[in-house]
Amino acid sequence: MTQDELKQAVARAAIEYVPQGEIIGVGTGSTANFFIDELGKIKDRIKGAVASSEATAQRLKSHGIPVFDLNDVERLSVYIDGADEITPHGAMIKGGGAALTREKIVASVADRFVCIADGSKLVGVLGAFPLPVEVIPMAQAAVARKLAALGCEARLRMKDGQPLITDNGCQILDLIGLKIDRPAEMEALINNMVGVVTVGLFAQRGADVALLGMAEGVKKMTF
Numbered sequence: 001m002t003q004d005e006l007k008q009a010v011a012r013a014a015i016e017y018v019p020q021g022e023i024i025g026v027g028t029g030s031t032a033n034f035f036i037d038e039l040g041k042i043k044d045r046i047k048g049a050v051a052s053s054e055a056t057a058q059r060l061k062s063h064g065i066p067v068f069d070l071n072d073v074e075r076l077s078v079y080i081d082g083a084d085e086i087t088p089h090g091a092m093i094k095g096g097g098a099a100l101t102r103e104k105i106v107a108s109v110a111d112r113f114v115c116i117a118d119g120s121k122l123v124g125v126l127g128a129f130p131l132p133v134e135v136i137p138m139a140q141a142a143v144a145r146k147l148a149a150l151g152c153e154a155r156l157r158m159k160d161g162q163p164l165i166t167d168n169g170c171q172i173l174d175l176i177g178l179k180i181d182r183p184a185e186m187e188a189l190i191n192n193m194v195g196v197v198t199v200g201l202f203a204q205r206g207a208d209v210a211l212l213g214m215a216e217g218v219k220k221m222t223f
């Protein structure tokens with residue numbers, strides 16, 4: 001099976017977690033896109049969705065799924081999203097698609113985080129994938145120096161020759177070679193740096209369920 005077929009398989013499996021008549025949280029990325037396409041087929045089952053990015057909002061709308069502002073929603077029973085890496089304990093690196101801040105916000109009001117990913121995302125230790133950190137642009141260089149002092153390279157993410165600008169008007173530093181032995185502690189340490197908006201470590205609030213696409217089928221893990 002190709003990686004896309006594995007992503008499609010977990011996107012289909014995640015439909016089981018979509019509650020009747022509710023608003024759900026929807027993530028960002030290629031796996032989330034496959035999920036949105038599946039959601040489009042059963043859109044009458046839900047009231048609508050809260051999107052974790054402008055791109056996701058557009059895709060939901062293209063399927064005729066109503067998109068709600070999080071400020072108008074008190075709680076979500078489920079948030080469904082992909083990950084760049086996930087451990088056997090449910091800690092994740094997210095933000096490969098630069099949507100980490102809104103993803104963390106939407107996930108924070110959800111009772112349950114269902115992570116959907118192809119099996120290659122399952123790792124023993126986080127950090128082979130560069131860890132994204134969203135930063136306030138004026139603090140970018142200062143934050144990069146502090147992050148580099150942790151023993152990694154902090155590389156400004158570029159797009160079309162310019163620093164990438166997120167949906168929040170911020171920039172992304174990708175941390176290469178960071179050793180992440182204790183994800184929850186590292187999350188708190190980086191989040192506490194002045195100028196950091198969000199770190200793409202989801203450990204203090206990790207996944208509750210992971211659906212991982214493997215050649216032999218969808219593997220379910222609960223945490």
Ligand SMILES: O=C(CO)[C@H](O)[C@H](O)COP(=O)(O)O
Nearest residue numbers: 029030031082095096097099
């Ligand atoms: O965190 C994310 C976007 O900010 C994505 O969930 C993550 O990058 C995984 O993406 P994909 O499903 O395309 O592999």
